[in-house]
Amino acid sequence: MADVWQSSMDHAVAVARKAGEMVRGALKDDRTVMTKSSAVDLVTQTDQKVEQLIIQSVKEKFPTHRFIGEESVAAGESCNLTDDPTWIIDPIDGTTNFVHAFPFVAVSIGFSVNKQVEFGVVYSCLEDKMFTARRGRGAFCNGEPLQVSEQTDALVTHLTCVFRVRGAGTAAINMCLVASGCAEAYYEIGIHVWDVAAGSLIVSEAGGVLLDVDGGDVDLMSRRIVAANNRTIAERIVKEIESFTLQRDDAPLQS
Ligand SMILES: O=P([O-])([O-])O[C@@H]1[C@@H](O)[C@H](O)[C@@H](O)[C@H](O)[C@@H]1O
Numbered sequence: 001m002a003d004v005w006q007s008s009m010d011h012a013v014a015v016a017r018k019a020g021e022m023v024r025g026a027l028k029d030d031r032t033v034m035t036k037s038s039a040v041d042l043v044t045q046t047d048q049k050v051e052q053l054i055i056q057s058v059k060e061k062f063p064t065h066r067f068i069g070e071e072s073v074a075a076g077e078s079c080n081l082t083d084d085p086t087w088i089i090d091p092i093d094g095t096t097n098f099v100h101a102f103p104f105v106a107v108s109i110g111f112s113v114n115k116q117v118e119f120g121v122v123y124s125c126l127e128d129k130m131f132t133a134r135r136g137r138g139a140f141c142n143g144e145p146l147q148v149s150e151q152t153d154a155l156v157t158h159l160t161c162v163f164r165v166r167g168a169g170t171a172a173i174n175m176c177l178v179a180s181g182c183a184e185a186y187y188e189i190g191i192h193v194w195d196v197a198a199g200s201l202i203v204s205e206a207g208g209v210l211l212d213v214d215g216g217d218v219d220l221m222s223r224r225i226v227a228a229n230n231r232t233i234a235e236r237i238v239k240e241i242e243s244f245t246l247q248r249d250d251a252p253l254q255s
């Protein structure tokens with residue numbers, strides 16, 4: 001049966017790659033002479049340009065689709081998910097990495113219909129790795145199938161001194177590392193829906209598990225997530241997390 005969202009997913013992959021070229025181009029500026037503040041200005045300008053590139057290209061092809069973009073929300077647009085086809089965009093995930101030229105920077109595009117992520121695209125710009133997932137059809141990196149790790153022995157004593165803790169500095173790539181079997185789990189409190197929408201489907205389509213930090217169902221608007229290779233590891237980590245709540249992404253805008 002034809003997939004009604006295939007043309008949207010194909011466009012997401014193409015525009016993520018084009019956006020990645022823009023990010024790489026911006027990173028080529030000679031950073032040795034760049035002050036920290038000018039690097040921050042550069043990432044902000046590039047963030048906005050990339051988000052506009054993606055949104056404009058989608059408006060031309062799919063004029064009825066809606067958007068939740070990191071920069072658009074920062075400019076005051078709402079962050080409410082409806083049943084309409086919605087592009088959930090993080091133009092540069094890993095902005096701090098960008099400023100420090102730490103080589104993990106991604107363009108993340110999630111796509112939801114009826115409040116359910118139908119496809120996710122994460123382009124790791126400097127690694128030239130295109131992570132994709134279509135609901136019910138698996139997860140891939142540059143076309144190669146992804147499968148989470150089979151590890152069930154969680155070497156977690158207490159999260160403040162967990163063995164082998166690493167972070168890429170970008171939620172999207174952290175989740176792709178779980179989906180690739182390179183890491184058993186990732187959790188964070190403080191992320192936004194645009195950081196994790198695409199990665200959440202890539203993890204689940206690679207056989208992984210998503211939970212809230214309290215062990216309940218994951219809620220992409222709650223600013224909290226645990227992504228793991230299996231429920232054993234996920235629930236082990238939940239036991240160690242001293243969780244707290246933050247204002248939801250879809251909380252009513254302060255007047
Ligand atoms: O701001 P950004 O680079 O798009 O997103 C980043 C997230 O991907 C990361 O997981 C988090 O720890 C950072 O604080 C930041 O929110």
Ligand SMILES: [Mg+2]
Pocket residue numbers: 090092093094171194195
């Ligand atoms: Mg982000």
